[in-house]
Amino acid sequence: MNRIRNFxxxxxxDHGKSTLSDRLIQSTxxxxxxxxxxxxxxxxxxxxxxxxxxxxxxxxxxYTGSDGVLYNLNLIDTPxxxxxxxxxxxxxxxxxxxxxxxxxxxxxxxxxxxxxxLALEHDLVIIPIxxxxxxxxxxxxxxxxxxxxxxxxxxxxxxxxxxxEGKGIADxxxxxxxxxxxxxxxxxxxxxxxxxxxxxxxxxxxxxHFRVIDGSIRPRDRIMFMxxxxxxxxxxxxxxxxxxxxxxVLSAGQVGYLxxxxxxxxxxxxxxxxxxxxxxxxxxxxxxxxxxxxxxxSMYPVSxxxxxxxxxxxxxxxxxxxxxxxxxxxxxxxxFGFRCGFLGLLHLEVVQERLEREYDLSLIITxxxxxxxxxxxxDTVTLIDNPALYPDPVNIVQTREPYIRASIITPDRYxxxxxxxxxxxxxxxxxxxxxxxxxxxxxxxxxxxxxxxDFYDRLKSITQGYGSFDYDLIDYRTTxxxxxxxxxxxxxxxxxxxxxxxxxxxxxxxQTCKKLREEIPRHMFKVAIQGAxxxxxxxxxxxxxxxxxxxxxxxxxxxxxxxxxxxxxxKGKKRMKMAxxxxxxxxxxxxxxxxxE
Amino acid sequence: xxxxxxxxxxxxxHIPFCVRKCPxxxxxxxxxxxxxxxxxxxxLHEMAFCEKPRVCPDTIYFGGGTPSILSSTMIGRIIDxxxxxxxxxxxxxVTLEVNPGTVDASRLSAFRDAGxxxxxxxxxxxxxxxxxxxxxxxDGSEAKTAIREAGRAGFENIGIDLICGIPGREAGDxxxxxxxxxxxxxxxxxxxxxxxxPGTPLYSDMEDGRFSPVAENLAADLFEVTMEVLDRxxxxxxxxxxxxxxxxxxxRHNCKYxxxxxxxGLGASAHSHVKGERYWNVRSADRYIARVSSGLSPVDxxxxxxTDQQMIEAVYLGLRAAEGIDSRAFELRFGRACNEIFGRxxxxxxxxxxxxxxxxxxxxxxxxxxLKADAVAGRLIGCI
Ligand SMILES: Nc1nc2c(ncn2[C@@H]2O[C@H](COP(=O)(O)OP(=O)(O)OP(=O)(O)O)[C@@H](O)[C@H]2O)c(=O)[nH]1
Ligand code: SF4
Ligand SMILES: [Mg+2]
Numbered sequence: 001m002n003r004i005r006n007f008x009x010x011x012x013x014d015h016g017k018s019t020l021s022d023r024l025i026q027s028t029x030x031x032x033x034x035x036x037x038x039x040x041x042x043x044x045x046x047x048x049x050x051x052x053x054x055x056x057x058x059x060x061x062x063y064t065g066s067d068g069v070l071y072n073l074n075l076i077d078t079p080x081x082x083x084x085x086x087x088x089x090x091x092x093x094x095x096x097x098x099x100x101x102x103x104x105x106x107x108x109x110x111x112x113x114x115x116x117x118l119a120l121e122h123d124l125v126i127i128p129i130x131x132x133x134x135x136x137x138x139x140x141x142x143x144x145x146x147x148x149x150x151x152x153x154x155x156x157x158x159x160x161x162x163x164x165e166g167k168g169i170a171d172x173x174x175x176x177x178x179x180x181x182x183x184x185x186x187x188x189x190x191x192x193x194x195x196x197x198x199x200x201x202x203x204x205x206x207x208x209h210f211r212v213i214d215g216s217i218r219p220r221d222r223i224m225f226m227x228x229x230x231x232x233x234x235x236x237x238x239x240x241x242x243x244x245x246x247x248x249v250l251s252a253g254q255v256g257y258l259x260x261x262x263x264x265x266x267x268x269x270x271x272x273x274x275x276x277x278x279x280x281x282x283x284x285x286x287x288x289x290x291x292x293x294x295x296x297x298s299m300y301p302v303s304x305x306x307x308x309x310x311x312x313x314x315x316x317x318x319x320x321x322x323x324x325x326x327x328x329x330x331x332x333x334x335x336f337g338f339r340c341g342f343l344g345l346l347h348l349e350v351v352q353e354r355l356e357r358e359y360d361l362s363l364i365i366t367x368x369x370x371x372x373x374x375x376x377x378x379d380t381v382t383l384i385d386n387p388a389l390y391p392d393p394v395n396i397v398q399t400r401e402p403y404i405r406a407s408i409i410t411p412d413r414y415x416x417x418x419x420x421x422x423x424x425x426x427x428x429x430x431x432x433x434x435x436x437x438x439x440x441x442x443x444x445x446x447x448x449x450x451x452x453x454d455f456y457d458r459l460k461s462i463t464q465g466y467g468s469f470d471y472d473l474i475d476y477r478t479t480x481x482x483x484x485x486x487x488x489x490x491x492x493x494x495x496x497x498x499x500x501x502x503x504x505x506x507x508x509x510x511q512t513c514k515k516l517r518e519e520i521p522r523h524m525f526k527v528a529i530q531g532a533x534x535x536x537x538x539x540x541x542x543x544x545x546x547x548x549x550x551x552x553x554x555x556x557x558x559x560x561x562x563x564x565x566x567x568x569x570x571k572g573k574k575r576m577k578m579a580x581x582x583x584x585x586x587x588x589x590x591x592x593x594x595x596x597e
Numbered sequence: 598x599x600x601x602x603x604x605x606x607x608x609x610x611h612i613p614f615c616v617r618k619c620p621x622x623x624x625x626x627x628x629x630x631x632x633x634x635x636x637x638x639x640x641l642h643e644m645a646f647c648e649k650p651r652v653c654p655d656t657i658y659f660g661g662g663t664p665s666i667l668s669s670t671m672i673g674r675i676i677d678x679x680x681x682x683x684x685x686x687x688x689x690x691v692t693l694e695v696n697p698g699t700v701d702a703s704r705l706s707a708f709r710d711a712g713x714x715x716x717x718x719x720x721x722x723x724x725x726x727x728x729x730x731x732x733x734x735x736d737g738s739e740a741k742t743a744i745r746e747a748g749r750a751g752f753e754n755i756g757i758d759l760i761c762g763i764p765g766r767e768a769g770d771x772x773x774x775x776x777x778x779x780x781x782x783x784x785x786x787x788x789x790x791x792x793x794x795p796g797t798p799l800y801s802d803m804e805d806g807r808f809s810p811v812a813e814n815l816a817a818d819l820f821e822v823t824m825e826v827l828d829r830x831x832x833x834x835x836x837x838x839x840x841x842x843x844x845x846x847x848x849r850h851n852c853k854y855x856x857x858x859x860x861x862g863l864g865a866s867a868h869s870h871v872k873g874e875r876y877w878n879v880r881s882a883d884r885y886i887a888r889v890s891s892g893l894s895p896v897d898x899x900x901x902x903x904t905d906q907q908m909i910e911a912v913y914l915g916l917r918a919a920e921g922i923d924s925r926a927f928e929l930r931f932g933r934a935c936n937e938i939f940g941r942x943x944x945x946x947x948x949x950x951x952x953x954x955x956x957x958x959x960x961x962x963x964x965x966x967x968l969k970a971d972a973v974a975g976r977l978i979g980c981i
Contacts, residue, residue: 524972525949547817550970552789552838554917555660556609556854557868560875560900563909566978570909573979581945 001253002182006074006211008056008091010119011101012109012468013080016131018042018053019163020101020172021077027169028061030241040242041077046353053079054350055320056091056197058209058255060239065177072239073176074255080111082456082470083344086291086323089118090196090270093288094211094255097125097180099172100151104130104138104160107439108146109468110409116151125180128158129172134165150409150435183253191215191223192281193274200319204235206262207244209255210274214281216251217274223260224277226284230267231277232260270322291323293341294402294473295368295452296385297348297593298329298495299355300337302362302575302586307336313359314338317351324351329386331495333579334364339386342368345452364577364589367498370449373400373476387497390483393534399481401501402448405430405474408459410467412440417462425450426501445474449501484509486516487530491580496592502533509539512592517541519588524549527582604858605686606652606871607850608679610640611864612664613882616698619732620798621791625866625880626662636864636882637671639889643863644682647894650871652859654679655686656850659713665695669707676712683861690715690754690849697743698735705743705750715754716747717787717848723777724770727763744781754846756785761819762811763791771819775826784846786832787839788823790816820968835919837970855918857911865895874901904931908938908981913974921961935960939980946973 009017018039025031025040041057042048061073076091078084092098098119102112119126128151130143144155159175161168197209217223221234236259238246250256262268271288275281301310318324324347329339342348348368355361371385375398384390406427408418412434419429419442427446434440446455451471459467482505486496496516500508509531516529524545531539554562576583613626614633657679659672676691692715693708700708705716720740722728728736735743740757747755759778761771778786793800793810803810811819824834832840833847836855841847853860862869865885868877876899879885888895902910908931915922924935936943943960946952951966951973966973 524946524951524969524976546813546969546972548813548820548968549972550790550820550837550968552792554837554854554914555851556860556862556870557866557877559854559868559870559910559914560877562913563902563906566909566913566975567906569975570978570981573975 001185001187001251003069003071004074004183004253005071005097005176005180006076006095006183006253006255007097007099007176007180008076008078008088008095008119008124009099009101010078010088010092010115011080011131012103012106012111012115013052013082015080015101015103015106015109015112016163017080017101018077020099020129020131020161021057021059021075023163023166023169024061024073024075024173025059025242026166027173028063030061035242044354045357046350052081053077054081054084054087055079056087058091058197058240060241060245060255063173063177066174067177069177071177072254073173078115080115081344081346082111082114083342083347085111085114085118086288086343088115089122090288090322092118092122092124093271094194094196095122095124096183097127097176099129099176100126100153101129101131102143102147104132104140104143105135106466107139107143108150108409108435110407110470111468113150113407113409114470116153126153127172127175127179128153128155129168130158130160131163133160133167134162145436146439185212185252186214187216187252189214189252190279190281191217191221191274191276192285193217194285195225195268195270195272195274197270197322198268198319200316201259204259204261206259206268206319208258208260208262208268208274209240210258211255212250212252213285214252215276216249217258217276218249222277223258223274224280225267225269226273226275226280227269228267230264232262232267235259235261268319291343292473293323293325293343294370294448295342295344295348296339296371297342297368298331298334298337298339298366298386299326299352300331300334300364300366300495302364302577304335306361309359310338310355310361310363313355313361314340317354317359321351321354323347329388331366331388333493333577333584334495337364341385362575362586364495364586365593366495366589367592368452369499370402370447370452372402372479372481372499374398374481375400384499387483387499388494390497390499393483399479400476401479401481403445403474403477404448404451404471406444406446406451406469406471408442408444408467408469409435410440410442410463412438414463414467415440415442418442418459418467421455421458421462422446425455426503446471447477447479447501448473482533484512485532486512487528487532488516488520488579488582488584489528491582493579493584495577495589505531505533506538509533513539513541515591516584516588517543519591520582520584522546523582525581604853604856605655606650606859606861607656607658607853608654608683609658609660609850609860609862609867610664610675610679611660611662611862611867612636612667613662613865614666615661615663616666616696616734617732620802621731621793623794623797624662627882630666632882632886633667633671635886635890637667637674639886640675640863641678642889643895644678646892647889649682650859650861650869651684652861652871653684653686654861655688656690656692656853658691658850659693661694663696663699664693665699665704665708669704669711672708672713673711692717692848692850694719695743695747696734697740698733700743700746702746702750705746705752709750709752714752715848716752716756717785718743718747718755718757720744720757720778721760722763723774727760730763730765731760741777744783748781754785755783756787756841756846756848757781757783758787758789760789760791761823762816764808764811772822772826775823779826779830784842785840785848786827788827789838790820817968821964824964824967833919834967837917837967852918855914857914873907874899876900905981907931909978912939912977912981913971916960916962916966916970916974916977919961921955921959923959925958939977942976942980946976 078088147155192214193210273284325341326338427444431443480502527543615626723737865882866880878895879897
């Protein structure tokens with residue numbers, strides 16, 4: 001066990017975690033130069049395309065220290081985006097230490113602080129890494145000062161590195177074995193392991209990722225999941241080296257995977273404890289806090305026949321994405337689908353893209369909503385995250401919406417702009433503090449509904465990329481909520497309805513009508529798009545009719561060709577949704593999601 | 598005793614030769630005239646020796662290409678062949694498409710003597726600039742001369758083809774064209790909106806930005822003007838692009854295409870529709886000649902539309918004709934009522950003034966509907 005080190009790499013988004021992981025992997029030559037590619041651990045298409053990490057990834061590196069001892073280092077690369085902080089906390093649960101990467105030119109940002117606190121909650125030893133020192137704008141002294149002032153950590157042990165140029169890598173590896181503690185645990189005790197992730201292999205079933213706390217596990221062991229007592233016979237155990245490498249045994253302190261022919265999706269829950277069925281450990285691990293979805297939206301297959309495929313895909317995706325929740329939903333315009341909960345808008349986009357790419361589905365997504373509390377006249381409180389289920393306003397006494405505490409870290413010259421942005425978003429500035437003479441933290445209380453859309457993008461743009469933001473849900477507060485409906489030639493399209501604050505209703509209605517006007521193709525008759533609250537029309541757009549669509553000649557030789565054309569069109573129309581007499585394309589529903597002003 | 602009951606058939610004879618290819622044309626024709634003799638032989642050969650459906654035709658239609666490039670003797674031979682090898686009806690409409698640049702008074706009389714009783718003169722326009730844009734081999738005065746001489750040669754059933762929507766021309770100009778056409782008091786007019794078909798030289802010119810096509814609004818105006826002017830002049834708008842003075846002057850042959858009647862196509866690239874089967878001959882004239890003269894069938898492909906496909910055809914072809922979709926005939930044919938299938942859409946489209954029901958059993962396009970015939974058909978077909 002003394003030869004094992006388990007650690008995560010954590011940081012604010014884009015500070016270079018995955019690139020640093022690449023260098024650490026390369027320094028141990030477990031991957032041939034030919035097989036190597038940048039951001040090696042970002043394996044999903046969507047990660048590679050967007051250049052961000054979405055899923056934590058584990059890899060086991062053999063490393064011979066300067067003391068001549070061969071160590072096994074289990075490295076977990078984590079995502080930096082705020083939507084995926086849940087991934088970070090799960091990763092941390094199986095580690096003793098963390099490398100806290102800080103971009104030498106950006107300095108400490110909001111998720112640097114947030115992730116450091118997560119590491120401290122898990123009692124991890126933290127080694128600060130000042131990365132990107134090759135950049136001309138790198139300011140090592142400034143970062144060291146921030147480590148001390150913003151993070152309250154000793155900048156002394158901080159290691160300067162350039163993941164890009166491979167500088168400081170040897171120092172980091174040495175620090176990992178000398179400064180991070182080896183895992184604790186009793187190899188002789190009954191088997192006890194913590195599930196921190198899983199994924200699905202169509203041939204082998206669920207692949208469970210776990211950290212052995214006590215005891216050991218071998219193929220043919222009979223194991224039990226403690227949350228539901230489900231039992232399985234282990235087929236294979238192993239470690240991660242990009243590929244899965246089977247092992248004869250995994251024992252206390254090790255990180256690896258197991259395969260046990262698990263096809264029942266619900267049997268593997270992240271945070272669950274695994275033990276031996278015959279000789280169970282006495283108590284389960286505390287597990288993880290359930291990830292709390294904050295944004296809700298419905299997903300419908302464009303082709304209604306694909307509903308079973310969507311259901312199946314969500315089940316499989318959930319295995320790999322514990323934060324995703326969903327339940328059946330139905331719409332008059334779109335048929336059957338699912339109401340899904342997400343950790344944020346990026347999470348929503350990722351789920352959508354993965355369903356479309358990995359499962360070849362074409363989807364319609366409805367406008368995201370937060371979860372509201374609705375107090376009814378009989379004093380009951382209903383939770384509503386779906387506009388379709390919003391009660392008749394005459395029965396509503398009060399509505400409440402979730403608020404967050406947002407911490408924004410920024411150079412102070414953007415203070416005014418940030419203030420305006422947050423006020424426009426119905427925020428209240430509760431506090432601010434200077435970290436240094438020109439860097440500050442501003443704290444706002446904001447309705448969550450106002451940040452889910454494009455708050456982060458706006459913040460980035462008004463601060464020229466220097467502002468960063470982190471948030472926590474705090475409470476529910478009284479609000480003035482209305483249900484905004486959209487009518488197309490007089491027909492209400494349920495999938496377009498949104499819950500919004502009364503003051504924002506008109507602006508949102510106008511914006512949505514305009515988007516719909518752009519996306520709905522011209523028809524042979526006029527199409528009126530209206531936004532309405534209650535019975536009152538508050539926004540309107542019209543799509544004029546096209547005037548001519550007729551083939552000039554249709555004689556003997558044209559008939560088959562023309563018919564084939566019509567058959568093709570007919571097929572294409574299956575992908576359109578009918579709202580009364582108007583055909584609405586998928587893109588119109590999607591355009592409503594992106595409400596950039 | 599005639600061979601078959603049911604709707605009388607038509608014979609279409611394709612003559613794939615032109616003096617010169619027009620840049621907008623996507624019909625199959627070639628400008629190499631050296632093969633005309635062997636082609637005519639092949640046509641007769643096809644009639645005499647190839648497997649023929651047992652039909653009872655009451656029309657013969659010479660289309661092209663430029664069928665008026667043929668000598669009257671050749672035309673006569675083909676007509677005689679048709680009478681010899683098909684069970685022709687007693688009263689046959691025999692149409693010849695005429696390019697004004699290929700005829701004079703004596704040739705026109707000779708065609709009449711050979712058995713032609715209806716002429717469609719491809720004037721296209723009376724404006725030399727437009728004719729030049731279209732790359733036609735004749736000018737406006739030649740077009741007028743051909744029309745006059747056709748009358749003098751004794752033809753009564755004369756129609757002309759006109760093209761509107763020629764880029765760079767205004768709507769007012771089109772009215773002038775229509776007036777000129779009306780001045781001849783002809784019983785039949787076809788007005789086609791210029792369609793710039795992919796693959797034609799005109800299309801490449803457009804792609805290269807040498808001209809821009811007529812805007813949708815202008816095109817719609819042109820169509821509306823056509824309908825108004827010709828309605829006032831007493832023409833019956835019996836198909837999207839076709840107008841006739843009295844029902845008797847409709848193209849008996851072309852109506853077969855829109856009513857699902859049988860027709861037999863002879864010659865290269867000709868299409869046939871017999872007993873629910875659609876088939877077509879090889880496209881190239883050379884291959885056609887080679888096949889037929891070596892005793893092989895010229896048929897290149899065939900299909901038998903299934904019920905849904907037949908419904909699609911019945912809908913979009915039916916809508917093009919003034920009589921619309923005969924809902925009783927539709928129900929008899931398909932065993933399902935129009936209303937059951939299309940009821941909702943018919944209601945929507947009627948509400949928007951695009952469809953109307955006539956004589957309580959026919960579903961017809963309104964004047965506005967005619968401008969959007971394809972889109973209306975598309976909506977109805979979506980219900981099938
Ligand atoms: N100049 C320079 N660029 C670096 C260095 N390390 C990383 N980068 C660049 O910074 C960007 C982000 O790097 P990643 O490794 O993907 O960052 P990350 O922290 O994994 O990002 P997320 O997973 O999205 O949170 C990429 O364009 C890298 O090439 C470095 O040492 N120097
Ligand atoms: S004359 Fe008629 S068939 Fe011949 S090329 Fe011109 S348009 Fe085409
Ligand atoms: Mg990364």
